[in-house]
Structure formats: C-alpha cells, structure tokens
Amino acid sequence: MSVIRSLFSSRGRVPRFNFWIASLLLLASYGLLLGPLFINGEGYQPLSWLIILASVSFLFTFPLAIAMAIKRCHDRNHAGHYLFLLIVPLVNLWLLFELAFLRGKKGANEFGPDPQQEIGEPAIVPASAQAPDRQSSP
16 A cells, blocks of 8 residues: 555554654644744735635645544544544543543554554454464374
8 A cells, every 4th residue: 555545544553653743744734834824913914825725735634634533543442433522522622632642552453453563573363363273183
C-alpha cells in the first residue's frame, strides 16, 4: 500500500506519537494559511485568495484527520464510530483525553497488530486463534 493511500485509509492502528505529529502538522498548516488574515493589527483582513486556498486545503486534510482519529480509536480497541461521542458535551473531553494521552491496547487486537511492538518481538496472538498443539506419538 502506498504512503498516500495508507494515510487516508481508516484501516489499522496508529500510536500516540504519530497521532500527535499528524495533528500538530495539520494545525501548523492551518496556522500558516490562516495566520496572515489576523496578523494586521486592524483585525480581520478579507484576503479572498487566502480563504479559498485554506478552504481547498481543508478539503484534502480533513479526511486525513478523520482517518488518523479512526486509527487512533482502533489503537484504543474502539471502532471508528466511537468518534461520534465528540458531539456529546463533556463526554467529548474524555474522548479527546483518551485519544491524545492514553496508550493503545498492548498486543494485537481486532484492528491489527500493536504499532509500538518492536521488530523481531513475537506478536501476541489470542488463544482462540492459535493452532492446537500436536503431540507426536512415541
């Protein structure tokens, strides 16, 4: 899967660090695009070309932000529908805290392997998925 395709995909899991990096990069890009509108001490300056540029960039970056949030939900062992809790007052604060600061589920879950697992470390496989032990006859 290509890098661009994996960025916009909602499959798999993403650890906190990658979630933070993506979030900060998105915020910085919006700051760079919208910042000049507010730099002048006279307040809002209607620079229509900048507003159009920011709107177009939002169309490309919003799906990326949603995909990253869904993958972060997967890392916490929740389905992507969990993001609908963002519209519930006070509950949304817990969701933001959980996605931003709490570690994902250790080991593999139904959404994929642990993204923080070190290379070469054996994956944790649920007992139901393991092959039964075959005993050799003497």
